[in-house]
Amino acid sequence: MKYQQSLSTLRFKRSKKFALIGAETYLKEHFINNARIVYPDDEMVKVYPENQEEACDILSSQGLFNDGLLVMCQFDKMKTTAFEEITADYGGCLIMSFSPKANIRTRSMTKILTDTVIVECKKLREYGNDYPIWIKSQITDSGFECEPDVDNLLFAKIGPSMTSLSNELEKLYLLKEKGEVITLDEVKKHVSVTSSSTAFEIFENLMRRDTLKALEGFNSYTRNRTTFIDMVGFLGTYLEKMYRMLLLKESKYDVADIADIIGIPKFLVQTKYMPKALAFGKHGISAKINALCSLDVQLRLFRGDKRILFEKFILDFKK
Secondary structure (H helix, E strand, O other), X not given: OOHHHHHHHHHOOOOOEEEEEOOOHHHHHHHHHHHHHHOOOOOEEEEOHHHHHHHHHHHHOOOHHHHOEEEEOOHHHOOHHHHOOOOOOOXXXXXXXXXXXXXXXXXXXXHHOOOOEXXXXXXXXXXXXXXXXXXXXXXXXXXXXXXXXXXXXXXXXXXXXXXXXXXXXXXXXXXXXXXXXXXXXXXXXXOOOOOOOOHHHXXXXXXXXXXXXXXXXXXXXXXXXXXXXXXXXXXXHHHHHHHHHHHHHHOOOOHHHXXXXXXXXXXXXXXXXXXXXXXXXXXXXXXXXXXXXXXXXXXXXXXXXXXXXXXXXXXXXXX
């Protein structure tokens, strides 16, 4: 079930049994905090894999805690067969939180998760408008308004972290009364630049041939990193997508079909990616992919400061 729908199910007490799946930790904690609000009189107990016996005792007992708020963290790391027969009759609110790549389709999990609301806690996409839209909805839901582009400025300053963005929004809320407008000047003044530039922003600047911005983004992104293999993988994925766009266009596919095949929203293909792909051309993008493959090998073998190699790749990119 989508996250907002799941929250409604929790708040209106249409179910008391939930499984939190996905990689976004902030959404999982947010859901648990909402459960504490919905059940304010219930004691909450969090159980981790190393003390799963406590969860078994609670679920098996008919004592006072049988109607409390039980949160089982990293539930997929527990010996789940021990819970097959004891979760169904629990009288309280039961929340099972799963690791990002947990498999919930095993026989044991299927039995445990019968009549359970599966809550999707997915990370937002770093490209497109997912984060700005989320920021704006948070501001509105909290009873405030904002000037145009406040959402984009916050995202640019903080980056793709729901936790950090939420903390900075709370700071801004303290300056205002409910119903008031959060301004661009307030964001500029009170929100610190805490984000590392995202890989996506670096890619965008490379495709715009804006070498200076790409270098600035790379320096920010790598401030606390010693390996850049993940960046190589990201750039390779998107360069391949752009190459495939040109091949599909040559084969007379329309924009909607290309978007479905590539996995990027149609309006982004039409307004952003396709024009850049056409500007570089098939041979140009192929050359960039080859250069990236060479960089990958060099990064794995080079013993010195690997930033030098990546910076040279950025400097050569617009040639």
